[in-house]
Amino acid sequence: MAIKLGVSLYSLQEDYYLGKLDLEGCIERVSNEVGADGIEFLPDQMPLPGWPELSKEAVDLWFSWMEKYNTVPTSYGAVFFDTMYKNRMLTVKEVVDLTIEDLKRAARLGFKVYRTGIIRKEHLEILERCLPVAEELGIQIATEIHAPRGIHTWWTQEWLEVIQRTGTKAGGFVPDMGIFSVSLPVPFVKRLLREGANEAIIARIEEAYRAKEPLSEEDVRGMGGNEKDLQALSSINRLVYDDPEWLREVLPYTKHIHGKFYEMTEDYQESSIDYANAIRVLLDAGWDGYISSEYEGQRHYFDIGCDTYMDPVEQCRRHHVMIKNLIAKLSGR
Amino acid sequence: MNEKYLICEEGLRNVVQDGKKVGWEFWLRIPYYAGVPLSMIDHLKVTIDGEAVPEEAIRFNTSCGEVFTLQELETVTTYRWEYGEKARITVLQDDGLAPGRHKLEVDVALRIIYMPKGNSSYAWAEFDVE
Numbered sequence: 001m002a003i004k005l006g007v008s009l010y011s012l013q014e015d016y017y018l019g020k021l022d023l024e025g026c027i028e029r030v031s032n033e034v035g036a037d038g039i040e041f042l043p044d045q046m047p048l049p050g051w052p053e054l055s056k057e058a059v060d061l062w063f064s065w066m067e068k069y070n071t072v073p074t075s076y077g078a079v080f081f082d083t084m085y086k087n088r089m090l091t092v093k094e095v096v097d098l099t100i101e102d103l104k105r106a107a108r109l110g111f112k113v114y115r116t117g118i119i120r121k122e123h124l125e126i127l128e129r130c131l132p133v134a135e136e137l138g139i140q141i142a143t144e145i146h147a148p149r150g151i152h153t154w155w156t157q158e159w160l161e162v163i164q165r166t167g168t169k170a171g172g173f174v175p176d177m178g179i180f181s182v183s184l185p186v187p188f189v190k191r192l193l194r195e196g197a198n199e200a201i202i203a204r205i206e207e208a209y210r211a212k213e214p215l216s217e218e219d220v221r222g223m224g225g226n227e228k229d230l231q232a233l234s235s236i237n238r239l240v241y242d243d244p245e246w247l248r249e250v251l252p253y254t255k256h257i258h259g260k261f262y263e264m265t266e267d268y269q270e271s272s273i274d275y276a277n278a279i280r281v282l283l284d285a286g287w288d289g290y291i292s293s294e295y296e297g298q299r300h301y302f303d304i305g306c307d308t309y310m311d312p313v314e315q316c317r318r319h320h321v322m323i324k325n326l327i328a329k330l331s332g333r
Numbered sequence: 334m335n336e337k338y339l340i341c342e343e344g345l346r347n348v349v350q351d352g353k354k355v356g357w358e359f360w361l362r363i364p365y366y367a368g369v370p371l372s373m374i375d376h377l378k379v380t381i382d383g384e385a386v387p388e389e390a391i392r393f394n395t396s397c398g399e400v401f402t403l404q405e406l407e408t409v410t411t412y413r414w415e416y417g418e419k420a421r422i423t424v425l426q427d428d429g430l431a432p433g434r435h436k437l438e439v440d441v442a443l444r445i446i447y448m449p450k451g452n453s454s455y456a457w458a459e460f461d462v463e
Contacts, residue, residue, distance in 0.1 A: 010366065013366055013416075016416070017335070017362065019417060042367060044367040044368050044369070045366060045367040047368065047415065079367050081369075081370065082446045083444035083445065083446050084370060084373060084410055085407070085408075085410075086372070086375070086407045086444070087407075117447070119447045299335070302334070302336050302337050304336050304337045304456060305337070306337060
Protein backbone atom coordinates (compact mmCIF):
# COMPACT_ATOMS: atom_id res chain seq x y z
CA MET A 1 0.00 0.00 0.00
CA ALA A 2 1.46 3.28 -1.07
CA ILE A 3 -0.56 5.16 1.52
CA LYS A 4 0.90 4.43 4.96
CA LEU A 5 -0.72 5.32 8.26
CA GLY A 6 0.71 7.05 11.26
CA VAL A 7 -0.36 9.21 14.17
CA SER A 8 0.69 12.67 15.20
CA LEU A 9 1.34 12.58 18.94
CA TYR A 10 -0.57 15.89 18.92
CA SER A 11 -3.64 13.63 18.94
CA LEU A 12 -2.76 12.40 22.43
CA GLN A 13 -2.13 15.88 23.83
CA GLU A 14 -4.83 15.82 26.51
CA ASP A 15 -3.46 12.75 28.29
CA TYR A 16 0.07 14.15 28.15
CA TYR A 17 -1.09 17.58 29.37
CA LEU A 18 -2.73 15.99 32.39
CA GLY A 19 0.26 13.80 33.16
CA LYS A 20 -1.53 10.53 32.36
CA LEU A 21 0.93 9.65 29.59
CA ASP A 22 4.55 10.58 29.02
CA LEU A 23 6.26 10.68 25.63
CA GLU A 24 7.14 7.00 25.66
CA GLY A 25 3.59 6.15 26.74
CA CYS A 26 2.20 8.04 23.74
CA ILE A 27 4.47 6.13 21.34
CA GLU A 28 3.50 2.87 23.00
CA ARG A 29 -0.23 3.59 22.58
CA VAL A 30 0.18 4.45 18.91
CA SER A 31 2.05 1.24 18.25
CA ASN A 32 0.17 -1.20 20.45
CA GLU A 33 -3.35 0.19 20.49
CA VAL A 34 -3.79 2.15 17.27
CA GLY A 35 -1.59 -0.35 15.50
CA ALA A 36 0.36 2.17 13.41
CA ASP A 37 4.09 2.61 12.90
CA GLY A 38 4.45 6.24 11.76
CA ILE A 39 5.24 8.66 14.56
CA GLU A 40 4.81 12.40 14.07
CA PHE A 41 6.41 14.30 16.91
CA LEU A 42 6.13 17.89 18.16
CA PRO A 43 9.24 18.32 20.30
CA ASP A 44 8.03 21.54 21.88
CA GLN A 45 4.88 19.77 22.99
CA MET A 46 6.43 16.61 24.43
CA PRO A 47 10.12 17.46 24.81
CA LEU A 48 12.89 14.90 25.14
CA PRO A 49 15.03 15.22 28.29
CA GLY A 50 17.17 18.38 28.23
CA TRP A 51 15.28 19.99 25.34
CA PRO A 52 16.05 22.17 23.37
CA GLU A 53 19.57 20.81 23.82
CA LEU A 54 19.69 17.40 22.17
CA SER A 55 22.19 15.14 23.91
CA LYS A 56 23.46 11.85 22.55
CA GLU A 57 21.61 10.16 25.43
CA ALA A 58 18.33 11.73 24.31
CA VAL A 59 18.90 10.64 20.70
CA ASP A 60 19.71 7.09 21.87
CA LEU A 61 16.59 7.06 24.04
CA TRP A 62 14.46 8.15 21.09
CA PHE A 63 15.81 5.42 18.81
CA SER A 64 15.49 2.83 21.58
CA TRP A 65 11.77 3.61 21.66
CA MET A 66 11.49 3.41 17.87
CA GLU A 67 13.07 -0.04 18.03
CA LYS A 68 11.13 -1.21 21.08
CA TYR A 69 7.75 -0.26 19.60
CA ASN A 70 8.63 -1.00 15.98
CA THR A 71 7.88 2.58 14.91
CA VAL A 72 9.49 5.08 12.54
CA PRO A 73 9.88 8.87 12.78
CA THR A 74 7.80 10.53 10.05
CA SER A 75 7.28 14.27 10.46
CA TYR A 76 8.82 16.67 12.95
CA GLY A 77 6.35 19.41 13.89
CA ALA A 78 8.23 22.65 14.41
CA VAL A 79 6.91 25.60 16.41
CA PHE A 80 7.53 29.24 15.54
CA PHE A 81 9.42 31.51 17.89
CA ASP A 82 9.32 34.72 15.81
CA THR A 83 7.34 36.34 18.63
CA MET A 84 9.94 35.49 21.28
CA TYR A 85 10.33 39.14 22.32
CA LYS A 86 7.59 41.55 23.24
CA ASN A 87 9.13 44.60 21.60
CA ARG A 88 9.98 43.20 18.14
CA MET A 89 9.77 40.26 15.77
CA LEU A 90 12.88 38.17 15.31
CA THR A 91 14.84 39.20 12.23
CA VAL A 92 15.09 37.00 9.16
CA LYS A 93 18.62 35.96 10.10
CA GLU A 94 17.65 35.14 13.67
CA VAL A 95 14.87 32.84 12.47
CA VAL A 96 17.17 31.27 9.85
CA ASP A 97 19.73 30.48 12.59
CA LEU A 98 17.07 28.97 14.88
CA THR A 99 15.56 26.96 12.03
CA ILE A 100 18.93 25.53 10.97
CA GLU A 101 19.60 24.34 14.53
CA ASP A 102 16.11 22.84 14.62
CA LEU A 103 16.60 21.09 11.24
CA LYS A 104 19.75 19.48 12.63
CA ARG A 105 17.86 18.18 15.67
CA ALA A 106 15.09 16.82 13.44
CA ALA A 107 17.60 15.02 11.21
CA ARG A 108 19.46 13.54 14.19
CA LEU A 109 16.14 12.07 15.38
CA GLY A 110 15.66 10.41 12.01
CA PHE A 111 12.91 12.60 10.56
CA LYS A 112 12.62 13.01 6.79
CA VAL A 113 9.97 15.73 6.91
CA TYR A 114 10.31 19.03 8.79
CA ARG A 115 6.77 20.36 9.07
CA THR A 116 6.73 24.12 9.34
CA GLY A 117 4.60 26.84 7.82
CA ILE A 118 4.46 30.16 6.13
CA ILE A 119 2.68 32.76 8.19
CA ARG A 120 4.36 36.00 7.21
CA LYS A 121 6.01 36.91 3.92
CA GLU A 122 9.48 36.76 5.49
CA HIS A 123 9.09 33.01 5.97
CA LEU A 124 9.50 32.49 2.23
CA GLU A 125 12.99 34.01 2.36
CA ILE A 126 13.77 32.33 5.69
CA LEU A 127 12.90 28.85 4.47
CA GLU A 128 14.59 29.35 1.10
CA ARG A 129 17.80 30.26 2.92
CA CYS A 130 17.51 27.02 4.94
CA LEU A 131 17.11 24.79 1.86
CA PRO A 132 20.84 24.08 1.29
CA VAL A 133 21.22 22.84 4.87
CA ALA A 134 18.08 20.73 4.54
CA GLU A 135 19.48 19.18 1.34
CA GLU A 136 22.71 18.28 3.11
CA LEU A 137 20.76 16.75 5.99
CA GLY A 138 18.41 14.84 3.71
CA ILE A 139 15.27 16.35 5.21
CA GLN A 140 12.37 18.08 3.48
CA ILE A 141 11.22 21.52 4.62
CA ALA A 142 7.48 21.12 4.21
CA THR A 143 5.07 23.98 4.77
CA GLU A 144 1.64 23.05 5.99
CA ILE A 145 -1.33 23.81 3.78
CA HIS A 146 -3.84 24.60 6.48
CA ALA A 147 -7.10 26.54 6.70
CA PRO A 148 -7.72 29.43 6.31
CA ARG A 149 -4.99 29.15 3.66
CA GLY A 150 -5.74 26.73 0.85
CA ILE A 151 -3.80 25.45 -2.15
CA HIS A 152 -4.65 28.41 -4.41
CA THR A 153 -3.41 31.11 -2.05
CA TRP A 154 -0.05 32.86 -2.00
CA TRP A 155 1.05 30.93 1.10
CA THR A 156 1.15 27.76 -1.02
CA GLN A 157 1.77 29.19 -4.47
CA GLU A 158 4.79 31.32 -3.61
CA TRP A 159 6.52 28.43 -1.82
CA LEU A 160 5.76 26.27 -4.85
CA GLU A 161 7.41 28.95 -6.96
CA VAL A 162 10.54 28.82 -4.73
CA ILE A 163 10.68 25.02 -5.02
CA GLN A 164 10.37 25.12 -8.81
CA ARG A 165 12.72 28.07 -9.32
CA THR A 166 15.51 26.60 -7.19
CA GLY A 167 14.95 23.03 -8.33
CA THR A 168 15.49 21.95 -4.73
CA LYS A 169 14.80 18.42 -3.59
CA ALA A 170 14.35 19.64 -0.02
CA GLY A 171 11.20 21.76 -0.31
CA GLY A 172 7.63 20.54 -0.12
CA PHE A 173 4.26 20.56 1.57
CA VAL A 174 2.21 18.93 4.28
CA PRO A 175 -1.41 19.30 3.16
CA ASP A 176 -3.85 19.20 6.06
CA MET A 177 -7.11 17.36 5.34
CA GLY A 178 -8.92 20.24 7.02
CA ILE A 179 -8.70 22.09 3.67
CA PHE A 180 -11.51 19.75 2.54
CA SER A 181 -13.95 20.83 5.23
CA VAL A 182 -17.63 20.40 4.40
CA SER A 183 -19.00 21.60 7.72
CA LEU A 184 -17.96 23.01 11.06
CA PRO A 185 -16.21 20.44 13.27
CA VAL A 186 -18.95 18.32 14.86
CA PRO A 187 -17.64 18.74 18.44
CA PHE A 188 -17.37 22.51 17.92
CA VAL A 189 -21.05 22.64 16.98
CA LYS A 190 -21.83 20.61 20.10
CA ARG A 191 -19.95 23.20 22.16
CA LEU A 192 -21.78 26.10 20.53
CA LEU A 193 -25.11 24.37 21.23
CA ARG A 194 -24.10 23.87 24.90
CA GLU A 195 -23.39 27.58 25.01
CA GLY A 196 -26.73 28.62 23.53
CA ALA A 197 -26.46 28.57 19.74
CA ASN A 198 -29.51 27.63 17.66
CA GLU A 199 -29.32 24.30 15.89
CA ALA A 200 -31.52 25.40 12.97
CA ILE A 201 -29.45 28.54 12.37
CA ILE A 202 -26.19 26.60 12.41
CA ALA A 203 -27.66 24.15 9.91
CA ARG A 204 -28.49 27.06 7.59
CA ILE A 205 -25.01 28.56 8.01
CA GLU A 206 -23.51 25.20 7.04
CA GLU A 207 -25.85 24.73 4.05
CA ALA A 208 -24.93 28.17 2.74
CA TYR A 209 -21.22 27.37 3.21
CA ARG A 210 -21.55 24.16 1.21
CA ALA A 211 -23.49 25.99 -1.51
CA LYS A 212 -20.63 28.54 -1.62
CA GLU A 213 -23.15 31.28 -0.89
CA PRO A 214 -22.00 32.24 2.60
CA LEU A 215 -24.39 34.11 4.86
CA SER A 216 -23.62 37.58 6.18
CA GLU A 217 -23.88 38.77 9.77
CA GLU A 218 -27.07 40.57 8.80
CA ASP A 219 -28.54 37.32 7.47
CA VAL A 220 -27.79 35.53 10.75
CA ARG A 221 -29.11 38.38 12.88
CA GLY A 222 -32.22 38.49 10.68
CA MET A 223 -32.88 34.85 11.56
CA GLY A 224 -32.76 35.79 15.23
CA GLY A 225 -29.19 34.56 15.62
CA ASN A 226 -27.33 35.26 18.85
CA GLU A 227 -23.62 35.79 19.56
CA LYS A 228 -22.93 32.04 19.47
CA ASP A 229 -24.57 31.74 16.06
CA LEU A 230 -22.39 34.62 14.89
CA GLN A 231 -19.37 32.76 16.25
CA ALA A 232 -20.38 29.79 14.10
CA LEU A 233 -20.53 32.13 11.11
CA SER A 234 -17.10 33.69 11.71
CA SER A 235 -15.61 30.22 12.24
CA ILE A 236 -17.08 28.80 9.06
CA ASN A 237 -15.72 31.78 7.14
CA ARG A 238 -12.22 30.58 8.08
CA LEU A 239 -12.85 27.03 6.84
CA VAL A 240 -11.64 25.91 3.45
CA TYR A 241 -13.06 23.52 0.91
CA ASP A 242 -10.49 23.17 -1.85
CA ASP A 243 -11.29 21.05 -4.87
CA PRO A 244 -9.56 17.74 -4.00
CA GLU A 245 -8.30 17.64 -7.61
CA TRP A 246 -6.03 20.59 -6.76
CA LEU A 247 -4.04 18.22 -4.55
CA ARG A 248 -2.38 16.94 -7.73
CA GLU A 249 -0.56 20.27 -8.04
CA VAL A 250 1.32 19.74 -4.77
CA LEU A 251 1.54 15.93 -4.52
CA PRO A 252 4.87 15.76 -6.41
CA TYR A 253 6.33 17.71 -3.46
CA THR A 254 4.37 15.96 -0.71
CA LYS A 255 5.67 13.09 1.45
CA HIS A 256 3.40 13.55 4.43
CA ILE A 257 -0.25 14.49 4.97
CA HIS A 258 -2.00 15.63 8.12
CA GLY A 259 -5.05 13.47 8.59
CA LYS A 260 -6.91 16.16 10.49
CA PHE A 261 -10.15 14.99 12.03
CA TYR A 262 -12.48 16.19 14.74
CA GLU A 263 -14.63 13.26 15.75
CA MET A 264 -14.99 9.68 14.57
CA THR A 265 -18.32 8.01 15.15
CA GLU A 266 -18.60 4.38 16.23
CA ASP A 267 -19.32 3.46 12.64
CA TYR A 268 -16.14 5.13 11.41
CA GLN A 269 -17.52 8.36 9.95
CA GLU A 270 -15.94 11.83 10.05
CA SER A 271 -18.70 13.99 8.66
CA SER A 272 -16.87 17.35 8.75
CA ILE A 273 -14.20 16.54 6.14
CA ASP A 274 -14.45 15.15 2.60
CA TYR A 275 -12.03 12.26 3.01
CA ALA A 276 -13.54 10.18 0.22
CA ASN A 277 -12.62 12.56 -2.59
CA ALA A 278 -9.18 13.35 -1.16
CA ILE A 279 -8.30 9.64 -0.84
CA ARG A 280 -9.63 9.03 -4.33
CA VAL A 281 -7.18 11.60 -5.72
CA LEU A 282 -4.29 10.18 -3.67
CA LEU A 283 -4.96 6.68 -4.98
CA ASP A 284 -5.40 7.83 -8.54
CA ALA A 285 -2.12 9.75 -8.38
CA GLY A 286 -0.35 6.72 -6.89
CA TRP A 287 0.80 8.87 -4.00
CA ASP A 288 3.31 7.35 -1.61
CA GLY A 289 3.64 8.64 1.94
CA TYR A 290 2.21 8.78 5.42
CA ILE A 291 -1.18 10.08 6.41
CA SER A 292 -0.70 11.06 10.02
CA SER A 293 -3.87 11.15 12.11
CA GLU A 294 -4.24 14.51 13.74
CA TYR A 295 -7.14 14.37 16.19
CA GLU A 296 -8.18 17.89 17.12
CA GLY A 297 -11.70 17.45 18.46
CA GLN A 298 -10.70 17.16 22.11
CA ARG A 299 -10.22 20.91 22.49
CA HIS A 300 -13.92 21.52 21.92
CA TYR A 301 -14.61 19.74 25.21
CA PHE A 302 -12.23 21.92 27.22
CA ASP A 303 -14.83 24.50 28.29
CA ILE A 304 -15.30 24.88 32.03
CA GLY A 305 -18.06 22.62 33.30
CA CYS A 306 -17.82 20.13 30.42
CA ASP A 307 -16.90 16.69 31.71
CA THR A 308 -16.68 14.89 28.37
CA TYR A 309 -13.45 13.02 27.71
CA MET A 310 -12.83 11.49 24.30
CA ASP A 311 -10.35 8.63 24.16
CA PRO A 312 -7.82 9.80 21.54
CA VAL A 313 -6.43 6.31 20.99
CA GLU A 314 -9.86 4.98 20.07
CA GLN A 315 -10.46 8.06 17.91
CA CYS A 316 -7.24 7.44 15.97
CA ARG A 317 -7.99 3.72 15.66
CA ARG A 318 -11.39 4.53 14.12
CA HIS A 319 -9.76 7.10 11.84
CA HIS A 320 -7.42 4.45 10.48
CA VAL A 321 -10.32 2.07 9.93
CA MET A 322 -12.10 4.78 7.96
CA ILE A 323 -9.09 5.39 5.72
CA LYS A 324 -8.50 1.67 5.17
CA ASN A 325 -12.18 1.22 4.31
CA LEU A 326 -12.02 4.08 1.81
CA ILE A 327 -8.88 2.71 0.20
CA ALA A 328 -10.45 -0.73 -0.13
CA LYS A 329 -13.68 0.65 -1.56
CA LEU A 330 -12.07 3.13 -3.96
CA SER A 331 -9.52 0.70 -5.29
CA GLY A 332 -12.22 -1.92 -5.81
CA ARG A 333 -10.77 -4.34 -3.29
CA MET B 334 -7.47 27.23 25.00
CA ASN B 335 -7.61 24.37 27.54
CA GLU B 336 -9.88 26.43 29.81
CA LYS B 337 -11.11 23.68 32.11
CA TYR B 338 -7.56 22.50 32.79
CA LEU B 339 -5.77 25.84 33.22
CA ILE B 340 -6.29 26.30 36.97
CA CYS B 341 -4.96 23.17 38.65
CA GLU B 342 -6.75 21.04 41.22
CA GLU B 343 -4.17 21.94 43.89
CA GLY B 344 -6.32 25.01 44.47
CA LEU B 345 -5.43 28.13 46.41
CA ARG B 346 -3.06 28.21 49.38
CA ASN B 347 -1.67 30.89 51.62
CA VAL B 348 2.09 31.35 51.56
CA VAL B 349 3.54 31.42 55.06
CA GLN B 350 7.00 32.78 55.84
CA ASP B 351 8.39 32.90 59.38
CA GLY B 352 4.94 32.15 60.72
CA LYS B 353 3.37 35.02 58.81
CA LYS B 354 1.06 34.93 55.77
CA VAL B 355 2.82 36.92 53.04
CA GLY B 356 0.68 36.00 50.06
CA TRP B 357 -1.08 33.16 48.29
CA GLU B 358 -0.50 30.88 45.36
CA PHE B 359 -2.07 28.60 42.80
CA TRP B 360 -0.94 26.42 39.91
CA LEU B 361 -1.53 27.11 36.24
CA ARG B 362 -1.13 25.07 33.06
CA ILE B 363 -0.20 26.66 29.75
CA PRO B 364 -3.04 27.88 27.48
CA TYR B 365 -1.50 26.29 24.36
CA TYR B 366 -0.66 22.93 22.81
CA ALA B 367 3.12 23.26 23.27
CA GLY B 368 5.68 24.72 25.64
CA VAL B 369 7.21 28.16 24.99
CA PRO B 370 10.03 30.33 26.34
CA LEU B 371 8.69 32.42 29.22
CA SER B 372 9.27 35.62 27.24
CA MET B 373 6.33 34.62 25.04
CA ILE B 374 3.85 35.11 27.88
CA ASP B 375 2.02 38.22 26.74
CA HIS B 376 -0.06 38.85 29.81
CA LEU B 377 -1.19 37.16 33.00
CA LYS B 378 -4.07 38.85 34.78
CA VAL B 379 -5.27 37.52 38.10
CA THR B 380 -8.50 38.45 39.87
CA ILE B 381 -9.50 37.33 43.36
CA ASP B 382 -13.06 37.73 44.61
CA GLY B 383 -13.72 40.20 41.83
CA GLU B 384 -10.67 42.40 42.59
CA ALA B 385 -7.86 42.64 40.06
CA VAL B 386 -4.47 41.76 41.57
CA PRO B 387 -1.81 44.45 40.94
CA GLU B 388 0.55 43.23 38.22
CA GLU B 389 3.64 43.92 40.33
CA ALA B 390 2.41 41.53 43.06
CA ILE B 391 2.46 38.51 40.72
CA ARG B 392 5.43 36.10 40.60
CA PHE B 393 6.00 33.27 38.13
CA ASN B 394 7.98 30.36 39.63
CA THR B 395 9.90 28.26 37.11
CA SER B 396 10.26 24.51 37.43
CA CYS B 397 13.97 25.01 38.21
CA GLY B 398 13.21 27.33 41.13
CA GLU B 399 13.74 30.76 39.59
CA VAL B 400 11.23 33.48 40.44
CA PHE B 401 10.27 36.29 38.04
CA THR B 402 7.98 39.29 38.03
CA LEU B 403 5.78 39.66 34.96
CA GLN B 404 7.95 42.48 33.70
CA GLU B 405 11.06 40.34 34.10
CA LEU B 406 9.42 37.51 32.16
CA GLU B 407 9.63 39.62 29.01
CA THR B 408 13.36 38.85 28.73
CA VAL B 409 13.40 35.23 29.95
CA THR B 410 14.18 33.15 26.88
CA THR B 411 16.25 30.37 28.46
CA TYR B 412 13.56 28.94 30.71
CA ARG B 413 10.33 27.54 29.36
CA TRP B 414 6.78 26.94 30.45
CA GLU B 415 6.38 23.38 29.30
CA TYR B 416 3.20 21.83 27.98
CA GLY B 417 1.48 20.16 30.93
CA GLU B 418 3.74 21.82 33.50
CA LYS B 419 1.89 23.14 36.54
CA ALA B 420 3.49 26.54 36.98
CA ARG B 421 3.26 27.92 40.51
CA ILE B 422 1.95 31.49 40.51
CA THR B 423 2.46 33.49 43.68
CA VAL B 424 0.66 36.69 44.63
CA LEU B 425 2.35 38.82 47.28
CA GLN B 426 -0.28 40.11 49.70
CA ASP B 427 0.16 40.89 53.38
CA ASP B 428 -1.89 38.53 55.57
CA GLY B 429 -2.75 36.33 52.56
CA LEU B 430 -6.33 35.23 52.00
CA ALA B 431 -8.85 35.00 54.83
CA PRO B 432 -10.05 31.48 55.61
CA GLY B 433 -13.11 30.57 53.56
CA ARG B 434 -14.23 30.34 49.95
CA HIS B 435 -12.59 32.46 47.26
CA LYS B 436 -13.16 32.91 43.56
CA LEU B 437 -10.02 32.96 41.42
CA GLU B 438 -10.08 34.25 37.83
CA VAL B 439 -7.19 34.13 35.39
CA ASP B 440 -6.75 35.70 31.98
CA VAL B 441 -3.56 34.50 30.34
CA ALA B 442 -2.20 35.00 26.83
CA LEU B 443 0.86 33.94 24.87
CA ARG B 444 2.22 35.67 21.78
CA ILE B 445 1.65 33.09 19.04
CA ILE B 446 2.53 34.15 15.54
CA TYR B 447 -0.49 32.73 13.76
CA MET B 448 -2.89 34.18 16.30
CA PRO B 449 -2.37 37.88 15.58
CA LYS B 450 -5.38 38.89 17.64
CA GLY B 451 -3.92 37.07 20.63
CA ASN B 452 -5.02 33.83 22.20
CA SER B 453 -6.20 35.13 25.53
CA SER B 454 -7.73 32.36 27.63
CA TYR B 455 -9.99 32.91 30.61
CA ALA B 456 -10.58 30.45 33.43
CA TRP B 457 -12.10 30.62 36.87
CA ALA B 458 -12.49 28.36 39.88
CA GLU B 459 -13.63 28.54 43.48
CA PHE B 460 -11.63 27.05 46.32
CA ASP B 461 -11.74 26.86 50.09
CA VAL B 462 -8.71 28.33 51.82
CA GLU B 463 -7.74 27.20 55.32
